[in-house]
Amino acid sequence: KGARVAVMMKSAPEYIDVWFAIAKAGAVEVPLNTAYKGEILTHMLTNSGAEMMVFDAEFLPAVATVADRCPALKQFIIRAEDGVAEDAELSGARHDFAEVPTGDGGNPELDISPEDLACIMFTSGTTGPSKGVMLNHHFEISFSVIYNDIVALTAEDVSYNMLPFFHIAGKFQLMSPLLTGGRMILRERFSASQFWPDIRHHGVTVTTAVGGICHMLYAQPPQPDDADNPLRMIYSVPNPHEVLDEFKARFGVELTEGYGSTEANICVYTRPGEDTPLGSCGRAAPEYEVRIVDAEGRDCPPGEAGEFVVRPKYPNTLMAGYYGMAEKSLEAFRQLWFHSGDKGTWDENGYFFFLDRMKDAIRRRGENISSFEVERILNLHDGVAESAAIAVKAEDGEDEVKAVVVPSPGADLSAEALLDYCVEAMPYFMVPRYIEFKPDLPRTPTQKVRKIELREEGITPETWDREKAGIRVTRHGVEKTA
Numbered sequence: 001k002g003a004r005v006a007v008m009m010k011s012a013p014e015y016i017d018v019w020f021a022i023a024k025a026g027a028v029e030v031p032l033n034t035a036y037k038g039e040i041l042t043h044m045l046t047n048s049g050a051e052m053m054v055f056d057a058e059f060l061p062a063v064a065t066v067a068d069r070c071p072a073l074k075q076f077i078i079r080a081e082d083g084v085a086e087d088a089e090l091s092g093a094r095h096d097f098a099e100v101p102t103g104d105g106g107n108p109e110l111d112i113s114p115e116d117l118a119c120i121m122f123t124s125g126t127t128g129p130s131k132g133v134m135l136n137h138h139f140e141i142s143f144s145v146i147y148n149d150i151v152a153l154t155a156e157d158v159s160y161n162m163l164p165f166f167h168i169a170g171k172f173q174l175m176s177p178l179l180t181g182g183r184m185i186l187r188e189r190f191s192a193s194q195f196w197p198d199i200r201h202h203g204v205t206v207t208t209a210v211g212g213i214c215h216m217l218y219a220q221p222p223q224p225d226d227a228d229n230p231l232r233m234i235y236s237v238p239n240p241h242e243v244l245d246e247f248k249a250r251f252g253v254e255l256t257e258g259y260g261s262t263e264a265n266i267c268v269y270t271r272p273g274e275d276t277p278l279g280s281c282g283r284a285a286p287e288y289e290v291r292i293v294d295a296e297g298r299d300c301p302p303g304e305a306g307e308f309v310v311r312p313k314y315p316n317t318l319m320a321g322y323y324g325m326a327e328k329s330l331e332a333f334r335q336l337w338f339h340s341g342d343k344g345t346w347d348e349n350g351y352f353f354f355l356d357r358m359k360d361a362i363r364r365r366g367e368n369i370s371s372f373e374v375e376r377i378l379n380l381h382d383g384v385a386e387s388a389a390i391a392v393k394a395e396d397g398e399d400e401v402k403a404v405v406v407p408s409p410g411a412d413l414s415a416e417a418l419l420d421y422c423v424e425a426m427p428y429f430m431v432p433r434y435i436e437f438k439p440d441l442p443r444t445p446t447q448k449v450r451k452i453e454l455r456e457e458g459i460t461p462e463t464w465d466r467e468k469a470g471i472r473v474t475r476h477g478v479e480k481t482a
Helices: 013-022 038-048 059-066 135-149 168-180 192-203 213-219 240-252 326-332 371-379 415-425 451-457
Strands: 006-008 028-031 053-056 073-079 093-096 117-123 132-134 158-161 183-186 206-210 233-237 253-259 265-269 289-291 304-311 338-346 352-357 361-364 369-371 383-393 400-406 434-437 470-476 477-480
Touching: 006 013, 006 038, 013 028, 028 038, 038 059, 038 132, 038 371, 053 059, 053 117, 059 073, 117 135, 132 135, 135 168, 135 233, 135 253, 158 168, 158 192, 168 183, 168 206, 192 213, 206 213, 213 233, 213 240, 240 253, 253 338, 265 289, 289 338, 326 338, 361 383, 361 400, 369 371, 371 383, 371 400, 371 415, 383 451, 400 415, 415 434, 415 470, 415 477
Parallel strands: 006 028, 006 053, 028 117, 053 073, 073 093, 158 183, 158 206, 206 233, 233 253, 400 434
Antiparallel strands: 117 132, 253 265, 289 304, 304 338, 338 352, 361 369, 383 400, 470 477
């Protein structure tokens, strides 16, 4: 009980076995993004104090590279995959997933309470390394209770889960039908070509779309039978506000939107049938108090931008803090409210509007990216003296990553060479699309980098765009189209 077990597995029934076994044993799951490697993976394993790691064979090279930097990590359980070599060395005991002894299904009679720590889920760092959000068993399940209210899930519904289990939405989409007695269709990832055939074949009625998924669906060529499907509801974060009515009419589906976080649950959401103002993410959930406040913690009047802050009305419906980061936890809960770091407004009728991240996180295709992590990896390159990672708007309404780089004195560094380094050193979704070299970075009088100035500049004539150069970066590597 209490042991931290890191899990780096693709979405599959075996992951569910591992997740629930960890919970039943009273241990603590540490789900890891399967694209992580190098410094980021090392930080998460050492910060969590993971003693055991369960992972798919595909990720053995990434794990083997960092294992000796994680002194607490002593046990490795590998799930074999067809066609994947497993010859890398590990600094600890190695076990075959298929041969790990299993119990008889009996209750181990452990003293586990709803308040016990169930999961340490890492969220993107903004002004520092990624932070491990502590979720107890009650909090983890509360996501599903609220989600079920939002989408009115029943035993008759069939849910479609295309989000990974290292993402909180992937988790609550599994637990939600368990609470109602419904069914769930599990897919490893979103596929625009597979989505509608799956929906029709399995009779799917409810799904969750994060990032630009709705935009990607809408971008597909219209078909005469688009509305001929069983889907009744998409919980979308965010809604495609630019084409909201057109989307609903084309696919014959209702959309509802929510605002929240791993730390604070789904604390704001829209109610179908209400005349929600366009662009609003909804009203506060009944379980939470939500305010928009200024820098001193005072309420902002309607229409004035400030920070989202949240407070629960019930126990164990907010995170327990950031694991091993007491000062960050105190900072997040200052004035007895959870401070989200997100900018928004509200109106006199209690509808909230999300505007932007107050900090420097970047959201690209459903992934939260820490600008700090991108910069830290860039700065490890010998040819880089300093860097700043910023968000620039993408065509799908989310962000693309731009790296503004100050080369080291005398360095002969090209954008394409730096891109090659990034592909090797970063998860694929973090790799910058845009690179620009500058002799120095704009600063405040206290020598902080003025990222707002860089964001305002956006794409300039000096900005190198890898896609215009005919280079695509995917989870499978680099593809050159020109």
